[in-house]
Amino acid sequence: MGSDFIEQDVVLTNDNHAVVLHDIYLDAVTNVAEVFPERARQDGHFYVIDFSLSELRSLNLTERIDPQTKSAVYSGRFPVYSSRFEIATLAEEIELIQGLNKSTGKNIGLYSEIKSPAWHRQHGKDISKIVLNVLREKGYRKPSDNIYIECFDPEELKRLRLELSSQLKLIQLIGENQWLESDADYEFLRTPQGLKEIASYADGIAPWLQRIVTGRDKSGQFTFSSLTD
Numbered sequence: 001m002g003s004d005f006i007e008q009d010v011v012l013t014n015d016n017h018a019v020v021l022h023d024i025y026l027d028a029v030t031n032v033a034e035v036f037p038e039r040a041r042q043d044g045h046f047y048v049i050d051f052s053l054s055e056l057r058s059l060n061l062t063e064r065i066d067p068q069t070k071s072a073v074y075s076g077r078f079p080v081y082s083s084r085f086e087i088a089t090l091a092e093e094i095e096l097i098q099g100l101n102k103s104t105g106k107n108i109g110l111y112s113e114i115k116s117p118a119w120h121r122q123h124g125k126d127i128s129k130i131v132l133n134v135l136r137e138k139g140y141r142k143p144s145d146n147i148y149i150e151c152f153d154p155e156e157l158k159r160l161r162l163e164l165s166s167q168l169k170l171i172q173l174i175g176e177n178q179w180l181e182s183d184a185d186y187e188f189l190r191t192p193q194g195l196k197e198i199a200s201y202a203d204g205i206a207p208w209l210q211r212i213v214t215g216r217d218k219s220g221q222f223t224f225s226s227l228t229d
Contacts, residue, residue: 004108005111006109009022009115010113010114010131011023011115011120011127013048013051014052015052015053016125018089021048024115025048027040027044027045029065030059030060030062030087031059033046033067035058035059056086059087063080090131091134094134109147110147111150112131113150114128114160116153117153117156118155128159131149132160135147135149141168142167142168143168147168148203149171150173152174152181152182153181153183154184154197154198155182156182157170157172171204172189174207174208175208190207207227
């Protein structure tokens, strides 16, 4: 492992297990449509929150595909359905990283993203509490611990800090308003006033790359936005 940190995007199952998956739905990264064809919602998506952990274990995980064509979205990445992979719980991924740290003598940290917390609450689940419980069980409690928690939702980060009393380092993800990641105004959060507000509850920001690197100058060097000042 040559990385300083490994990221875990975290969503919940219907039996309240925190699992590592980039999306709240399954159709682009598993064979769920073949195994559970009747479980799609009206919008055509198969949602993680509609499945138990044991049901998810029956699925084969793959590199991201187009659900219609079954072809890889990113052809240069890992081959599609080339082996048998399963969705891992957050606890299992932490155990793997901690085990590799022990065997290699390294100290690779965690960068854990709480996905769609407001959406989870609409479905009766408090993803932040569950994630914090897993992290505490695995030894992550203090600001000095080698972990960052990130989220697109500023209200949830405030809640983590104030209501849930997390001492872990928090990172405000900054996307684009049209992404609909939360009700946040990311245009505002990129302003000096917005950054000042973020500093009241978070330890740093993680903007979308194109909001940092703006292009190249005439000499071919990268140019950067004011967020790097």
